[in-house]
Amino acid sequence: MADPGPWVTASDVAEYAFCPRAHWYRTHPPPEGTTRAAAERAAAGVRYHDRVLGAERRRAEHRGAYWAALAVGMALMAGGALWVLRP
Secondary structure (H helix, E strand, O other), X not given: OOOOOOXXXXXXXXXXXXXXXXXXXXHOOOOOOOOHHHHHXXXXXXXXXXXXXXXXXXXXXXXXXXXXXXXHHHHHHHHHHHHHOOO
């Protein structure tokens, strides 16, 4: 990534908001370079974050279906109550 100079980018803010530790490690690389173990840990962290974000993304995609199911359930309960309380 090119040095943005004194500017803070939106991706910097998003990365920091999601994982301040990852942001710090990205902006403060070790002077001797990345070791193989560190690269493997970083890859494991990326896989973990992808898994967590994937679960949140799936929940967001199905949120409308959850609300629809709730609405249908409430309508059935109201209909059942009206049927039981009919004169």
